[in-house]
Structures are given as C-alpha cells and as structure tokens.
Amino acid sequence: MTRSPSEAFRAATREPHRRIETVPAMRCLLSSGLDRDAYRATLARLLGLLDPLETQLAGFGDVSAIGGRPRGPLLRRDLAALGMANRDIDALPRAAPPDWITDAPMAIGAAYVFEGARGGAPMILDRLFETLRLTPETGLGYFADLADPSRGGVSSVRASLDDWFAGRPDGDLADAIDSAVRTFESLHQWMLD
Numbered sequence: 441m442t443r444s445p446s447e448a449f450r451a452a453t454r455e456p457h458r459r460i461e462t463v464p465a466m467r468c469l470l471s472s473g474l475d476r477d478a479y480r481a482t483l484a485r486l487l488g489l490l491d492p493l494e495t496q497l498a499g500f501g502d503v504s505a506i507g508g509r510p511r512g513p514l515l516r517r518d519l520a521a522l523g524m525a526n527r528d529i530d531a532l533p534r535a536a537p538p539d540w541i542t543d544a545p546m547a548i549g550a551a552y553v554f555e556g557a558r559g560g561a562p563m564i565l566d567r568l569f570e571t572l573r574l575t576p577e578t579g580l581g582y583f584a585d586l587a588d589p590s591r592g593g594v595s596s597v598r599a600s601l602d603d604w605f606a607g608r609p610d611g612d613l614a615d616a617i618d619s620a621v622r623t624f625e626s627l628h629q630w631m632l633d
C-alpha cells in the first residue's frame with residue numbers, strides 16, 4: 441500500500457525529530473530541574489528561528505492551510521509574561537531567513553514542523569506545569585496553544601496535509617518533505633549554537 445502524504449512526512453522526519461529531542465535546549469523542557477531562566481532562554485532561542493521563518497512563509501500563503509497559526513506572537517507574549525521587555529525581545533538574535541523556501545509546497549513542509557509539534561505538546565505542557573507552576577497567561581501560552589485539544593492535535597494536521605497534497609504532483613510532496621527535513625535540521629543547529 442502506498443503511504444499517505446502525512447505518513448510520508450512522518451517517516452521522513454522521524455530521525456530529525458528524534459535528534460531534536462536530544463538537544464539540551466529542548467531536552468531541558470522535560471527535566472525536573474528546569475527553572476524559569478532556562479525555560480525563557482529556550483523560548484527566546486525558538487523565537488529567533490521562528491520569526492524569520494514565519495516572515496518567509498507568509499510570502500507563500502498562510503499556515504492556516506494546514507490549520508495552523510503564526511506562533512511567534514505567542515512566544516513573544518510568553519517572553520513578556522516572563523519579564524522580558526519588548527525592546528529586549530526585539531533585540532534577540534535572529535536566524536538567517538530560510539531562503540530555500542521558494543514556493544507553497546516548501547512553505548507547507550516547513551509549517552508542518554511547527555504545527556506537527558502538537559504531537560508532543562500535551563506531554564511537554566504537563567511537565568512544564570509541574571516544574572514551573574506557570575499558566576498559559578504567565579508563560580505557557582505557546583505550548584498551551586499547541587496542546588489545545590480544540591485545535592484537533594497532530595491528527596488534524598495530518599488530515600490537512602493529506603487534503604492539501606491530494607491531486608498535486610509527486611514533486612510537490614517531495615519538495616515539501618525536503619523542506620520539513622531542512623527545517624528540522626536548521627532548528628537543531630540553531631538550538632545548539
């Protein structure tokens with residue numbers, strides 16, 4: 441049986457996903473020793489990649505095509521709730537724009553990486569709540585939104601991907617999957633730097 445587009449995404453990104461979970465700035469989210477400063481540093485680093493990525497994506501459509509929404513604003517709100525001034529958030533280092541994203545399939549591939557993260561978000565949110573005792577309003581907004589069951593979880597992202605690629609040429613899916621793998625790899629490198 442041939443794989444559905446969403447199964448193909450999942451299979452191709454399994455290994456990069458496994459690697460991202462080992463990066464200290466991500467792994468620390470699950471640690472009982474996590475403190476607010478380390479959590480804030482991880483959010484700040486994520487914003488540094490997500491901001492230029494979302495600007496690039498906006499040139500090729502809207503992440504709502506796979507049921508998503510821009511997530512940079514949620515990170516900014518969390519950082520502010522955790523005590524960062526807006527000018528310091530603006531001054532955080534930003535990654536180079538992902539210039540390999542040059543069409544809508546590649547934009548969808550990159551958006552999948554950040555929307556599919558709904559898969560792990562409920563578990564991460566539970567851990568963060570236990571260790572940090574924050575609420576969505578006081579700093580957990582990014583993960584709470586990803587984990588929100590009313591958004592349909594990762595299965596709804598998979599269904600949107602399958603709809604989006606239905607009837608499109610195979611090359612579009614291949615480009616999108618390459619873009620997802622590349623997005624995982626850039627995130628990995630960025631979180632290590």
Ligand code: HEM
Nearest residue numbers: 449450460461466467469552553554555556557559560594
């Ligand atoms: C501590 C870090 C992380 C943990 C523990 C984690 C855990 C998980 C888990 C448990 C799933 C569900 C797998 C399933 O439904 O079978 C998942 C899915 C997913 N996660 Fe993560 N994750 C982490 C970080 C990330 C990051 C940083 C990203 C990208 C921004 C990401 C992107 C994804 C994607 C795209 C999927 C969906 C895979 C699919 O198509 O089913 N994850 N994650």
